Amino acid sequence: MKTNFCIIFSTRPEIIKLFPIIKVLSKRNKKFFFINTGQHYDFRMHKIFYNQFKLKKAKYNFKRNKLSGINYISSCLKFINNVLNKENPTHVIVQGDTDTTLCGALATNIHNRKKTKKEKIKILHVEAGLRSFDEEMPEEINRKLVDNLSDYLFVPTNFEFNNLKKENLLNPKKVKIVGNTIIESLTNLNLKKVPTSKNNNFFLLTLHRPETVDDINKFSKLLLDLNYLAKKNEHNILFPIHPRTKKKILKKTLVKLDKFKIINPVDYIKFISLLLSCKLVLTDSGGIQEESFILNKPCITLRNNTERQITTFNKSNIVSGYEKSKIEKSIQYFLKRKIKNPNIFGKNVSKKILSAI
Secondary structure (H helix, E strand, O other): OOOEEEEEEOOHHHHHHHHHHHHHHHHOOOEEEEEEOOOOOOHHHOHHHHHHOOOOOOOEEOOOOOOOHHHHHHHHHHHHHHHHHHHOOOEEEEEOOOHHHHHHHHHHHHHHOOOOOOOOOEEEEEOOOOOOOOOOOHHHHHHHHHHHHOOEEEEOOHHHHHHHHHOOOOOOOEEEEOOOOHHHHHHHOOHHHOOOOOOOOEEEEEOOOHHHHOOHHHHHHHHHHHHHHHHHOOOEEEEEOOHHHHOOOOHHHHOOOOOEEEEOOOOHHHHHHHHHHOOEEEEOOHHHHHHHHHOOOOEEEOOOOOOOHHHHOOOOEEEOOOOHHHHHHHHHHHHOOOOOOOOOOOOOHHHHHHHOO
8 A cells, every 4th residue: 555644733833843744745746635623723823834835725624613622622533533534544644742733643543443453544743752741731741642642753852762761652663763843944944045133132922822821910920020121121022922812911911011012923934034133032832942942042931841851951941930030030141142052953854754654
């Protein structure tokens, strides 16, 4: 049987990080199709990246219709299972730690239960082995479940490989250290041609995780603290705002953010341009921690932990938590230093992944 890849995605990081694999599959004339789970249904968080990477239209699109939580996941599982029954691919590719990733791996596992060993679809988890060691985070549960369900685990570095080793997941699974496809996504942009601004008198901010924005009082305090620190350090804050984050900001807080410039989400090239131009990054995003590391941009992670610990080893990424004093200390540290990071994410990652199958 010829290989036929089912690639399941929806969110910004999935599109960005799966694009290099899709590009190699296309060049090799491999058969593949997409399932879009509809997890990111807002144009600014999904189609804008979909269009920019010039991906062909997904063959199957799940209509979310405002479903959330268990209702979204159960309906999505059924949708994916129906597609797998119809298409019968040889491999399913999922990436990262989203609900989309979990749905893809779990639906495939359920599909496989009545199949012979030869008939079973192989599950490939790209960016496996990441751990924050905080099981209150839904992404951490997703990561662990998907790693357990998958046949192939493609890890970025030795650090993630050792996480899987400690969890006894090396056998009988096929675990390969391949690097991270984010390095290829950035390389494909031709960074020398990405426009940058000479004005770097701003901090770039992104916030979207539930533990950061869902507690309204905690979120409001964080924004006001950041506004204070920006003013104290004579910088502005540029905030491309996630749609779900925008809904959480109180009007009485918004009027006090005089050092903020809040803009709609931007496309990938525009975001990388902002990242290259800013003084430093403040974020709760995993992917942006990696992008900042690769581009030698100081990063302050506004969380209590990170699954990207490897980006913190030479203090180019500081996990500050939410306390104003710790954030201020991190800002002061970076304003006095230039960052130069090694290449820890490899090269030819997509080719390594496909060669391992």
